[in-house]
Amino acid sequence: MSRDWLADDRADLAAERILDAAARLFAEHGVTAVGMADIAKAAGCSRATLYRYFENRQAVRVAFVHRETRRIATQLFGAVGDIADPGERVVEAMLGAVRAVRADPMLIAWFRAGEAGPAGRISQDSDVIESIAAALFTSTELTEAERGRLARWLTRIIVSLLSSPGRDEDEERTMLEEFVVPLVVRAFA
Incomplete structure (x- = not known):
């Protein structure tokens, strides 16, 4: 050595x-x-x-996920930052996150059969991931707690799309627009 x-x-x-x-x-x-x-x-x-x-292998996993989440978020915020419509911003951010993970062999490995458990647990327990996802919502109509719950829910959907993909991106976009956007828009009404 x-x-x-x-x-x-x-x-x-x-x-x-x-x-x-x-x-x-x-x-x-x-x-x-x-x-x-x-x-x-x-x-x-x-x-x-x-x-x-x-400290242990879970600490390595968490540090890796946080590092990559920050990297992807920086790219996404640049790409969706000028989108005023909250529904459209969320769809583009979610699909962008899914695309970024799928394009990187070191990231998509987390979502192979039998591997999504650690990614799902980390994504739901991570204050870093929650705060990054919540940053998509700068509106004052939502409380911090509401933004956090919305961020955790959207993160679950992203993990789901990575673990069980749609037929193609068009189908995933349609599902997000049909089922996610109405709830996001309602949250801002």
């Missing part, structure tokens, strides 16, 4: 290297099959070093 791996004194860079290694393993072997020893070996560090940054 090379000592130069530890020479990096910036914890954020070391953590990023670990998350990058974990991501490759998730894509190759599946999220649930990857253990801490696998991650340490792929990252080129000792297990002790890995545990210095991440």
Whole structure:
């Protein structure tokens, strides 16, 4: 094991290297099959070093999901930020999120058969994901608690589309416009 791996004194860079290694393993072997020893070996560090940054494998998973959620959200907010209609903004953001995950082998691995459980649990327990999703709704008509519930519900729908896709994006768009948009619009009425 090379000592130069530890020479990096910036914890954020070391953590990023670990998350990058974990991501490759998730894509190759599946999220649930990857253990801490696998991650340490792929990252080129000792297990002790890995545990210095991440308490356990769930902590690695959560950190990875949060990192990727922030990355995708930055892209989505740029793409939907000028859409005034809340229903249209939500549909475009949700479909954009689904497209981004499907296009990335390291992300879609979380939604293969038997793998969606960890992603679903993290997405529903994550204050980071909830706050990012709630940021789609800047209207003062909704309370913070209402925005949070709406964000958790929309996140569940995104996880559902990733785990059980529609026939194609047109069908998914139609379902979102038919069933989600009326509820979002009603929330702003």
